Structures are given as C-alpha cells and as structure tokens.
Amino acid sequence: MRKPFLLVLLMLSFSAHAGPRDLVVLQPGAPATEEEAAPYVELLLDYLKTKLGGQSFSGSFFGELAPGLAHIAKVRPAYGFVSVGFYQAHGKAMGMVPLAQIVAGGKRARPYSVVVRKGAYASLEQLKGKKLAGGILFEPELFFDLGLGGAFKAKDFELIPTTRSLRYLRRVAKGRVDGMILDARAVDGLSKLKLPAELTVIHQTAPIPHPVFVAFDAVAPRAERDRMRAALLALCSDEAGKKVCENFDFGSFARVDAKDLPQPK
Secondary structure (H helix, E strand, C coil): CCCCHHHHHHHHHCCCCCCCCEEEEECCCCCCCHHHHHHHHHHHHHHHHHHCCCCCCEEEEECCHHHHHHHHHHHCCCEEEECHHHHHHHHHHHCEEEEEEEEECCECEECEEEEEECCCCCCHHHHCCCEEEEHHHHCHHHHHHHHCCCCCCHHHCEEEECCCHHHHHHHHHCCCCCEEEEEHHHHHHHHHCCCHHHEEEEEECCCEECCEEEEECCCCCHHHHHHHHHHHHHHHHCCCCHHHHHHHCCCEEEECCHHHCCCCC
16 A cells, blocks of 8 residues: 555655754644644743753644644654654654653543433444544544444544534534543533533543653654653643643653553554
C-alpha cells in the first residue's frame, strides 16, 4: 500500500537534525481555538525557558489533526504535547520519545462512557447504525481500539466528532442524536445540569491514557531531554508552574517510557 504523501514527507523530514526549539501542542477535539490556547502555551514556554537555562522556545496549539501535521512537517519541532492516539499513529514514523504523561485525579488514564436517552437503548449493540457524538471521535481509534478493545468498529456507527458536548447532550435528551461519549469528569458533572433525569450511561470503556509530552528524536538534543523531563515533573509543584497545570486542567506530570504506552504503529 502506498503511504500518503504527507506522511512520507514527515518521515523524511525527521531523518536529520534541525535548528531552533519548537513545541507543538496537538490535541484533536480539544474545546479551544489556537487563539484561545495561545496564552496558556506561552505560560508553559516561559516556564520551560526558565528551567532549561534560558533556552528559548516557540510553540503552537492545534485542535485539528491536518493543520497540526502540516505544521510538524514544515517546522520540525523538538518537542510535542500530544494525545496518546497521535503518539500511537505517528510515534514510530516521527521518532517520538515519551518523556512525561499527564496525571489527573491521581490517574494516568480515564474511562469514557456512552450516554443515551433513558429507555432508548440498552447496549452498544443496539446503537449500531445510529448517531454517536463526542470529542474523542476526532481520534476514533482511541475510543474503538483502546477503549473498546476492537469489539466495535467506527463503521458500525454514524460518528459525529464535536467539541460542543453540552449542545449534543441536549440533542441526545431530545432524541435527535442517539448517543454521546463523555469522559469520567464530564459524566460526574452531569449532576450540575438539568438533564440527568433524561439520560443514562449504557457503557463504560477501559481507561484511555492521558496525553504525553514527547521529544522528537532527530531534533531534540539528547543531553537536554533529562532536564526537560525534570522540569515537567516539577511543573505542578513549582510556584511558577502551578498556573500552567491549572489552565491545562491536570494535576501533575509523571515519568513515562515507551513501554508504558500503546505501541506506535
């Protein structure tokens, strides 16, 4: 099978060393635009500059896969803050070396739940061929491969990737959409809405790993990676770094190695 042209370019571009440090934050389906995320990325860059001896960084945020891939091919970043789905899909071709992983609620992974209108469906089997919405569907392999272990396929449903969870929950409650995929925190937050009486959870996935911070092997200096990892591990306990963790909404970073993650393809 011929490789997509963009992926071939990516593989070639990561075969040699490049210049300045760049950090790409790539989280498909994140409920923020590049402009909205920019101040938070800048906070992280300022913190890293302080902790890595004045080394300057530039950075960009992408909530969509295609522009993120194009940016990586053009700029060739040294580091990435990426979803585990992106790591699994491109980690081998791009030479990603995992350094740290988000910890939220004391855990490195969280399950997702499928929510439906009460009485409409009792199982995923009954949802086959129906409309299924959720932010995680921007990377469907996360949900179907890691969350469901391959028991169901993306083609089994009419998928609606969306960052507008509340809007689609209301549509589920009204019967206009059949199911919505929510992470554990969002499910816990349903009690704050007026919708819980109309909704019910019919399935919970296996825990899906949180995003990871990686070094791109051909670009990030090897001598710098240990210092980068140490800076990340100290981020949320450091007075200057706490705000970064609050803004990105996680508790800490923990050391991670390739053996701890789904194997990249």
